[in-house]
Amino acid sequence: MEEFKVIDNYLCVKLPEEVDHHKSAYISENADRYILGEQVNHVVFDFEATRFMDSSGIGIIMGRYKKIACFGGKVFAIHADRQIKRILYMSGMHKIIEIME
């Protein structure tokens, strides 16, 4: 699968063009498989291709955060465009994850 890649102890998740409830189950379940199976510490969400996200995306991030935060893991968001950043800030995600350029 190309969307999920493990680099060292980071899981890199390449998000699709549109992140909504319809796609969220697929993303969450696969990400969890890697988190448990490959023993990764941190998760990186790559928004490079993403043009649309709603609260389901926040659900995905919060869910992954809960799974890894208790083991000292961190969640990162990279390549988020203006709109995605707005949503991340509006929902307070920037307090628990690191948003990078």
Next chain:
Amino acid sequence: MIEIKQKEPIAAGERDSMKNEMALEFDAVSTNESFARVAVAAFITPLNPTVEELADVKTAVSEAVTNAIIHGYENVYGYGRHGELKPVHVKVQEGKVYVRCRIEGDILHIEVEDKGIGIENLDKAMEPLYTSKPELERSGMGFAFMEAFMDDLEVESKPLLGTTVRMQKKLGCSNFIQGED
């Protein structure tokens, strides 16, 4: 030499008289979420919305329609593709979601209706971060996003009869804020 003419903004008088309506009816499955928001986005393009306004409307519609599908009809999965990690025999509840849009002048009215189970405690449901389905990893931000991205939000719900979400937004402020940013 090619001369590129700037698109003329719609004159104020013409804009005030603009009136347009549409209605959509579709099955309450997650596959249709993207259809609904793209259809609404296409419908409002004559109003010449900014990229931001378009994204706001799409997000709000997406939230409302998703709510109708997973909470109104309790259909967590779609007809397949991406829902395929779950057993195929998961029953899809029958039901329709209705989306009605109306443009009056430069105001967009959106109505999203379902005939599902309704909301028992509306105040609680509107609370940010509250979700009745935490096991689905819903963030509980749906109504908060709708409120933030639209100018006006009204929710009417009757238990066992259904829920109607009405939203309003003034569009086409692009003429004023052009050049900013």
